[in-house]
Amino acid sequence: MKLTIKDIARMAGVSPGTVSKVINSTGNISQKTIDKVMEVIEETGYKPSFSAKSLATKKSNLIGLIYAGEVNVEFNHPFFNEVINSFKNAIGQLGYDILVFSNKEFNKEKEDYLARCKHFQLDGCLIVAGDHIEEALKQLDQSEIPCVGVDLELKGTNSSYVTTDNSKVSSKVVEYLYLNAIKEVAFIGGPDDSVISNIRKESFIHHMNLFGMSVRPNWIKYGNYFEQSGYDLMQEVLAQKPYPQVVFAASDMMALGALKAIKEKRMKVPDDIKVIGCDDIEACRYTDPPLATVRQDKDKIGKLAAYMLHDLINGNTESGSLLVDPELVIRESCKIENYLKVRG
Structure with a gap:
C-alpha cells in the first residue's frame, strides 16, 4: 500500500501540516518533532510526492518540454537533440525534472498547453519550435507560466528565448x-x-x-x-x-x-x-x-535556456532574448x- 502524508502524520502522532513542514524544512518545528517524523519516514521508506512537497513550497520542480508546431521536430532531430541533452543536464543540476508533453488526447477539442501546465503544477516550460505555431502556444507565452523558447521568439512578460545569431x-x-x-x-x-x-x-x-x-x-x-x-x-x-x-x-x-x-x-x-x-x-x-x-553552439544554447528559465521561475531576471554567435x-x-x- 502506498503511504500518504496523512499516514506518516498518524504514525508520528502529529498533524499532516507538521509533516509537510518537516519535509520542506519550513515553519517553527522543534527538533524533537523533526526527529520523530524523520524516524517514521526512514522506517517506512516513505517518499513524498511532488504534489505534497509543492503544498508548502508552491513549486513542483517540474519543467514542461514542448515540441511545438504543426510540423513538429522529433526527439532524434540532430540539432535539437543535442540542445535538449545540454538543457537536461543543466536543469537537472538546478534541481528540476522534465515532463515531456506527448498526450495528444489531453484535450480532444484543441491543444491546450496552459491547461497542461496548471494540471501538472509545472514551474516553467522549455519550448522547442517547429513551423506554424499553434494559437495555444501564444496563450501559454502570454500567461504567468515562465517559458523559454529555443529558435522561437517569445514576447510574454514571463518569457525569454535563446537562439543562434x-x-x-x-x-x-x-x-x-x-x-x-x-x-x-x-x-x-x-x-x-x-x-x-x-x-x-x-x-x-x-x-x-x-x-x-x-x-x-x-x-x-x-x-x-x-x-x-x-x-x-x-x-x-x-x-x-x-x-x-x-x-x-x-x-x-x-x-x-x-x-x-x-x-x-x-x-x-x-x-x-x-x-x-x-x-x-x-x-x-x-x-x-x-x-x-x-x-x-548547441551546448551553450541548452545551458543558457536552463539558466534563463531557472532565473525566470525565481524572479531573478526580466524577460528578453540572447543571441549566440555561430562559428564557421x-x-x-x-x-x-x-x-x-x-x-x-
Missing part, C-alpha cells in the same frame, strides 16, 4: 567565399515561411549584394530542413547550366542531400561544386568529403586553396 550564420559564409574570389553561390533554405530560414536567406542576399556577388533567383530554393529536401532541390539546381561554384544549405541535413545529388551527377565535391551546411551535427565529420558547416567550420567539402591569397 542567424544573420551571422550567412554573413560568415558569404564573407569567406568573397575573400576567396567565389561569387556564384546557390542557397537552399527551409520553408519559405520559416522565420529562422528567412533570416538566413535575407542575410545571405544582403551580404551577397554588399560584396557585389550576383544573386540568381533560380539558385534560391525552399525546402524543409531534411535530407530528401536537400537532394530534390539540388537536383533542380543541377537541371540547368551554369552550375554554382558553391551551394550553401540552411541545415546540415539538406547539405547531406545536396552532396548525394552532386555525386549522382558524377561531379566531385569540392572540385566541381563546393557544399557548406549549418548546425555542425555529428555526421558532418564522417561524410565523404567531411562537410563544411556553420557551427551552432571549414572542412573538405568547401576547402579552398591559398585562403586569402587567391585575390592577389
Whole structure:
C-alpha cells in the first residue's frame, strides 16, 4: 500500500501540516518533532510526492518540454537533440525534472498547453519550435507560466528565448567565399515561411549584394530542413547550366542531400561544386568529403535556456532574448586553396 502524508502524520502522532513542514524544512518545528517524523519516514521508506512537497513550497520542480508546431521536430532531430541533452543536464543540476508533453488526447477539442501546465503544477516550460505555431502556444507565452523558447521568439512578460545569431550564420559564409574570389553561390533554405530560414536567406542576399556577388533567383530554393529536401532541390539546381561554384544549405541535413545529388551527377565535391551546411551535427565529420558547416553552439544554447528559465521561475531576471554567435567550420567539402591569397 502506498503511504500518504496523512499516514506518516498518524504514525508520528502529529498533524499532516507538521509533516509537510518537516519535509520542506519550513515553519517553527522543534527538533524533537523533526526527529520523530524523520524516524517514521526512514522506517517506512516513505517518499513524498511532488504534489505534497509543492503544498508548502508552491513549486513542483517540474519543467514542461514542448515540441511545438504543426510540423513538429522529433526527439532524434540532430540539432535539437543535442540542445535538449545540454538543457537536461543543466536543469537537472538546478534541481528540476522534465515532463515531456506527448498526450495528444489531453484535450480532444484543441491543444491546450496552459491547461497542461496548471494540471501538472509545472514551474516553467522549455519550448522547442517547429513551423506554424499553434494559437495555444501564444496563450501559454502570454500567461504567468515562465517559458523559454529555443529558435522561437517569445514576447510574454514571463518569457525569454535563446537562439543562434542567424544573420551571422550567412554573413560568415558569404564573407569567406568573397575573400576567396567565389561569387556564384546557390542557397537552399527551409520553408519559405520559416522565420529562422528567412533570416538566413535575407542575410545571405544582403551580404551577397554588399560584396557585389550576383544573386540568381533560380539558385534560391525552399525546402524543409531534411535530407530528401536537400537532394530534390539540388537536383533542380543541377537541371540547368551554369552550375554554382558553391551551394550553401540552411541545415546540415539538406547539405547531406545536396552532396548525394552532386555525386549522382558524377561531379566531385569540392572540385566541381563546393557544399557548406549549418548546425555542425555529428555526421558532418564522417561524410565523404567531411562537410563544411556553420557551427551552432548547441551546448551553450541548452545551458543558457536552463539558466534563463531557472532565473525566470525565481524572479531573478526580466524577460528578453540572447543571441549566440555561430562559428564557421571549414572542412573538405568547401576547402579552398591559398585562403586569402587567391585575390592577389
